[in-house]
Amino acid sequence: MNQYFKPLPVIDDTSSPFWKAAKNKILQLPKCSACNEIRIQFERWCPNCSSERFIWEKLSGEGIVWSHCIFYKKYFNEFEKEIPYNVVLIKLKEGPKIISNLIDIESKYIRVGLPVSVYFEDVTNEITLIKFKSIKT
Numbered sequence: 001m002n003q004y005f006k007p008l009p010v011i012d013d014t015s016s017p018f019w020k021a022a023k024n025k026i027l028q029l030p031k032c033s034a035c036n037e038i039r040i041q042f043e044r045w046c047p048n049c050s051s052e053r054f055i056w057e058k059l060s061g062e063g064i065v066w067s068h069c070i071f072y073k074k075y076f077n078e079f080e081k082e083i084p085y086n087v088v089l090i091k092l093k094e095g096p097k098i099i100s101n102l103i104d105i106e107s108k109y110i111r112v113g114l115p116v117s118v119y120f121e122d123v124t125n126e127i128t129l130i131k132f133k134s135i136k137t
Contacts, residue, residue: 004123006078014042022128025120031057040096059094061118066091070107104133
């Protein structure tokens with residue numbers, strides 16, 4: 001595996017189940033046991049009902065582009081070679097929205113409503129990032 005020079009997530013006790021699942025090519029998020037809200041935040045309390053009870057829910061990995069933008073300016077030195085690059089907000093089939101990148105499409109073809117599926121990118125021996133690819137229709 002090549003060296004990875006971009007920023008990596010900080011994994012702690014609350015986020016480690018997410019990253020362990022990603023390493024195993026599974027997308028999972030916390031689901032509140034009280035109100036069934038699936039959330040992207042790895043916080044102790046549900047932002048919808050404040051319950052502390054939750055389970056980890058395996059998700060389909062399917063969704064649509066909810067919003068998107070293209071970065072033409074260098075904000076971080078580590079991303080300089082990728083300019084321009086896309087940043088997308090994906091609305092997952094199960095409801096929550098996740099920020100990521102599309103890996104297989106020219107920026108000019110990205111559009112709101114574009115169907116996508118999860119893609120797991122192994123960037124180090126410990127970290128697998130969640131990205132998305134367009135579903136060819």
